[in-house]
Each structure stands twice: as C-alpha cells, then as structure tokens.
Amino acid sequence: MxxxxxxxxxxxxxxxxxxxxxxxxxxxxxxxxxxxxxSNENPLGPSPKALAALPGALSQLHLYPDAGGFALRRAIAKKLGVALGEITLGNGSNDLLYQLVLATCEPTDEVLSHKFGFLSYRLSAQVAGRPWAAAAVTADLACDPDALIAAITEQTKLVVIGSPNNPTGSVVTQAGAAKILAALPKRALLVVDEAYAEYADAWPEVDHVDGLALFRTDPRVVVLRTFSKIYGLAGLRVGYAVASPEVVDVLNRVGRTFHVSSLAQIAAIAALEDDxxxxxxxxxxxxxxxxxxxxxxxxxxxxxxxxxxxxxxxxxxxxxxxxxxxxxxxxxxxxxxxxxxxxxxxxxxxxxxxxxxxxxxxxxxxxx
Ligand SMILES: Cc1ncc(COP(=O)(O)O)c(C=O)c1O
The missing domain is CATH 3.90.1150.10 (Aspartate Aminotransferase, domain 1)
Known part of the structure; x- marks a missing residue:
C-alpha cells in the first residue's frame, strides 16, 4: 500500500x-x-597518505567542516590546472549529479543518457520528477554518439555520459564526445562522468574522451570525478565537479550546507598527492x-x-x-x-x- x-x-x-x-x-x-x-571498490584499500592524514584531524571534530571546501578545492585546482571557481565539492560525485538536475532542470526539462548507463543518471532525474530518456547503444553496449544525438529534443537539458561507463566499462571516444558537444542544444549541459578516469589512464593506447580538455573548449561541459574509486575513499563520500563558474554557482545554491565532512576533505587533500x-x-x-x-x-x-x-x-x-x-x-x-x-x-x-x-x-x- x-x-x-x-x-x-x-x-x-x-x-x-x-x-x-x-x-x-x-x-x-x-x-x-x-x-x-x-561494488567497484579499490582492493588496495584507501590511499595510505589519506589514512596518515586522518588522525591529526580527529581532535577538531567538534568543529563544522569548511562549507566552501577551500583547501581541497585549491588542491584540486592546482593538480588539474583549473581555476578555484571552476570546482565544487559533493558528498560523492553521485550527489553532484542529483544537484545538477535540481539546479538546472525545469519540470519539463529532460535528462538524456543512453541504455545501460550508470543507474544514478536515471534515478537523479526520477527523484526530481524530471523526464528521462535513454538512447540506443552500439552492439557492444557502448554509447553510440549518433543515437544519442538523434535522441536530443527541445526539452533536453542535461546529456550525461559516463566514460568509462558503469556497468559496461566502455568509453566514449574523443571524436564521439566532440560530436555530441557540437550537437548539444544551446541551453543544455554535457555531463561527463569520469568516476573511473584514473583507471582509464592506464590504457593510453585506447582512445577515450578527456573531460577536462573538453571542458576547456566549452563552458557547457561539466566533469564529475570522485575520491571513491582509485583513491579508495568510498566510505568518506567525497567527489567534485569541474564546471564553469556559472554552473558551480547554481550547484552551490542547491547543495546542502556542510555536506562534505572535515575528515573527507582532509583525506582527499592527502590522497591527491598519493601518485x-x-x-x-x-x-x-x-x-x-x-x-x-x-x-x-x-x-x-x-x-x-x-x-x-x-x-x-x-x-x-x-x-x-x-x-x-x-x-x-x-x-x-x-x-x-x-x-x-x-x-x-x-x-x-x-x-x-x-x-x-x-x-x-x-x-x-x-x-x-
Ligand atoms: C560511473 C559512476 N559514477 C559515479 C559514481 C558515484 O561515485 P561516488 O558517489 O561514490 O563518488 C559511481 C559509483 O559507483 C560510478 O560507477
């Protein structure tokens, strides 16, 4: 009932x-x-540098975390070569996806991805009561840029691609992503979920989109990354978006205050150094x-x-x-x-x- x-x-x-x-x-x-x-966790465990940084932060647990996440954002900005104002943090990158839908989609605006994409792409739209569509995929279950483009309508507001995608493990090629971006309606955003980007870097001979490089060509690209996967910090819940200052601003408006804990911030700063x-x-x-x-x-x-x-x-x-x-x-x-x-x-x-x-x-x- x-x-x-x-x-x-x-x-x-x-x-x-x-x-x-x-x-x-x-x-x-x-x-x-x-x-x-x-659950796609890291069998090597958490970043040892992150673990070493945590005990020193325990005595400060009576204080609220830095809501703006300044030190972590500065560390990410330095590492990636982007501006501080182009980064915002989330309680995992999943959280940022939900925030994106809330921050950008009017009731009739549609979220578009493809079949067999990460479940949260659909759930983030459905939780907000926004329409959702899934384009057809290739015979190998990978994103088919042409099918995705064909599924774009006047209502499309967010186009979400995971590269590499979960659960298929497949990637979108650089040319494929550029093609999708070129077909993106003016008022829409292209979300490139790169939860596994650091793993993909171990396959330099395989052509796959570089979300950051794409972002540098067009402010309508939003890159999502996480500390849950290769950094081994899934239990702490911290991820980030690299996006234009305008997108960062609206994400910050809908984000919950203090949604990234102080321990998560301290550990993530140390993990970033753990090459x-x-x-x-x-x-x-x-x-x-x-x-x-x-x-x-x-x-x-x-x-x-x-x-x-x-x-x-x-x-x-x-x-x-x-x-x-x-x-x-x-x-x-x-x-x-x-x-x-x-x-x-x-x-x-x-x-x-x-x-x-x-x-x-x-x-x-x-x-x-
Ligand atoms: C493709 C993809 N994106 C995003 C996430 C979410 O990661 P988190 O919210 O832990 O940062 C996952 C986790 O399984 C994933 O597989």
Missing part, C-alpha cells in the same frame, strides 16, 4: 540495490572468508581486467572490454541463478537485472590473493 501523501514520481522509484555486504552473506550462510567483488597509490591501483586494475578477459570462459560467456576496475560478463543465460550459485560459494558479484541486463553480472577486481579463487569460482559456475 502506498500512502496518499506520496507523489506519483516517488511511487515509481526503485530503491538502489547496493552490493551485498560480506558480513550479511557470512551471517546468512554461516561461512567465513567470503569475497566481495561487487604511488594511484599508479599501483591503475596497474593492478589493468592486469586483472586482462586476466578476466583471457581466463574467464564458459559456453556463451562474453567478458566485455573495460577501462575500469570491473568487468561486465554476459553469462549467456539468465544470470540470477549464477549470482545465487556464486553467493553460495562465498563470492559476491553484482547481478545486472536492475540495469536491464538480466544475462549479465558485473565483477570488480579483487585483492591479488583472492583473484585465483574468484576466477576459478566464476569458471566452475559459468561452465556448469
């Missing part, structure tokens, strides 16, 4: 289903030693993606290319029973039915010592 006070657009929302927690599975099955490769952690994490990801693609097999099985820390696997049959069988063997992956890919699972990279078991369990289950 839905209460009478709930508006229609809220009635139709689905609750985001995160990866199953390890403790929950172990409790349910009475087992230990489960492996979770379901060693970034390099090691990117290398590990590339090596494991190559192994998943070379070693995971089974009848009808396809492991998609990926420039991230996860792979999409088409299991060649309904993936629900495979997900359940993997759970029973203590390996938590992510079923993709909610993304509209009922035959697929998504598998994140693992700790080095866990990888052989993850691959063996996948093969045993997929081959059955």
């Amino acid at each position: 839905t209460a009478a006070f709930v508006p229609n657009h809220v009635k139709s929302l689905d609750v985001y289903q995160p990866g199953k927690p390890i403790e929950e599975l172990e409790r349910e099955l009475g087992i230990t030693g489960a492996i979770k490769v379901a 060693e952690h970034v390099r090691a994490s990117a290398q590990l990801a590339r090596a494991q993606i190559e192994r998943f693609r070379a070693e995971v097999t089974g009848p009808g099985v396809r492991v998609y290319p990926s420039l991230t820390n996860f792979v999409l696997i088409d299991t060649g049959r309904p993936a629900g029973p495979i997900y359940d069988a993997l759970l029973r063997k203590g390996v938590i992956v992510r079923p993709m039915a909610m993304w509209g890919l009922p035959n697929c699972i998504r598998v994140s990279i693992a700790r080095e010592q866990d990888l052989p078991r993850v691959i063996a369990t996948l093969n045993e289950t997929l081959g059955a």
